[in-house]
Amino acid sequence: MINDLWYKNAVIYCLSVSTFMDADGDGIGDFPGLMNRLDYLQGIGVTAIWLMPFQPSPFRDDGYDVADYYGVDPRYGTLGDFVEFTHGCKQRGIRVLIDLVVNHTSDKHPWFQEARSDPKSKYRDWYVWSKKKPKHASDGVVFPGVQKSTWNYDKVAKAWYFHRFYDFQPDLNTSNPRVQAEILKIMGFWIQLGVSGFRMDAVPFVIGTKGATVRVPTEQYDMLRTFREFLSWRQGDAIVLAEANVLPKTDMEYFGTSGERMQMMFNFEVNQHMFYALATSDARPLIKALKATKISEATAQWGQFLRNHDELDLGRLTHGQRQAVFAVFAPNKDMQLYNRGIRRRLAPMLQGDRRRLELAYSLMMALPGTPVLRYGDEIGMGDNLRLPERNCARTPMQWSGELQGGFTKSDKPILPVITGGVYGFEHVNVAQQRHDPNSLMNWMERMIRMRKEAPEIGWGEFSILQTRTPEVLAIRYDWRNNSVVVVHNLSATPREVWLQLDSEGSDCLADLLSGENSNSDASDKHRLLLEPYGYRWFRVGGLDYILKRSAI
Secondary structure, eight states: OTTTTTGGGGEEEEOHHHHHHHHHSSSSOOHHHHHTTTTHHHHHHEEEEOOOSSSSSOOTTTOOOOOOOTTEEEETTTTHHHHHHHHHHTTTTTTTEEOOOOSOOOSHHHHHHHHHHHSSSSSGGGGOEEOOOOOOTTTSSSSSSOOOOEEEEETTTEEEEEEESTSSBBBOOOTTTHHHHHHHHHHHHHHHTTOOEEEEOOOTHHHOOTTOOOOOOOTHHHHHHHHHHHHHOOTTTOEEEEOOOOGGGGGGHHHTTOOOOOSSSHHHHHHHHHHHHHHHHHOHHHHHHHHHOOOOOOTOEEEESSSSOOOOOOHHHHHHHHHHHEEEEEEEOEEETTTTEOOOHHHHHHHTTTHHHHHHHHHHHHSEEEEEEEETTTGOOOOTTTTTTTGGGGOOOOOOGGGGSSSOSSSSSSSOOOSSSSTTTSSOOOOHHHHHTHHHHHHHHHHHHHTTTHHHHHSSSSOOOOOSSSEEEEEEEEEEEEEEEEEOOOOSSOOOEEEEEEEETTTEEEEEOOOEEEEEOTTTEEEEEOOOEEEEEETTTTHHHHHHHHOO
């Protein structure tokens, strides 16, 4: 079972081929360049790579406007290069997840071109049309301030088409059985080429009903079961990691009450409240979010993250909470996006404070679920707020102090490499941090190793420990007679807490990071003194106790 559920104790690393490493010098990252960096990824401890879209695309939405689901964009290489990449990952024990963007296509996709040109085309019903502009056309826009409508008129088709996202991304009619069959075909194609699963984009929109008369979409959850069953038939351990920013009360609808739907979902509820906790030094709303999203189904798993390629969506917070996060992490309007989120990378948000960065990443890795890192997180990359919308946090990877940060030999990279200032490639790069044993990158490598050596976090049951200090979060994990306790001080001032575990062997806590132990007092309590933004990872019972248990 552990082999089948490999994702339970994985460390996932998200990257864009286009901005990771350019091998041919044209300014655009490619698969040969990525191949040359696999040993680096293996070295920092990554167990799975999540690739953002790399299929042929007009690239108006960073590749999320797919024009061919069965190919590789020539800018990145060939299908042969992709297979060499997946083979290289397999040799290193690294799995591959790819983006599955099937809510919509590019308007340049042959399906849409034929659909708009011929009302009798078999592809006509693959999209969502209306003869008249729907009255609610301005409802439900995903990008407020940038997008004005979800319906656009097509002169060739002489009809209105539905697009939940940008107008150049017409929605697929995912209720159509033929479209559903095509989605399975796409999955099967990439599974055959060495993929271990998919990060499915915009899942609530994929399974929601669509049409001119639909005001409140109905979720077709059986589609998720169909996806799960297909992957189980084709490759038993293949998974779907769902992007579904939904309320906790509907989480189990996506996982399935008996684990028959999605294997993984991103925990947006916890992510948003984690940033509120970091902004206010108050762990209580985060604790509430953790309890609200607690799952007991054995195959279900959260993906825990700090930042990703989109804005930091704060839409689930109250207005007051959101403003509190803005005030600390995005005080200027150009740092905010879509009236709901922040478009910055984590290091600038935390003002480059190493203590706060370590706290944030330690906390993320210690939350119930599987950690998901974004490329550049490990070196503390910054952002370029001069770039539009979300591109500011999608700049090329900074490998060295060479020109263009070692990303490319071209003087025209796909996006400008960050240069100058605190986060410029001259100061923040892999080569420099590799040689510094105290660098963020080397610290991250040690934390990734520690996370993999604490499978209790990925597999076990968690409980919140009483600290009687709102600034301190303490979580205990229990699995197979072993226990781990993680403690984080969200405050800028030292905090003293007392922990009482009330279990066999809990008189000794072995510090997994420093090697120092904590022994309980006469009342079986542990006294912990946490420095500002301090964190501790403990194994309950110490080594002697664990060896004793293993021998039983």
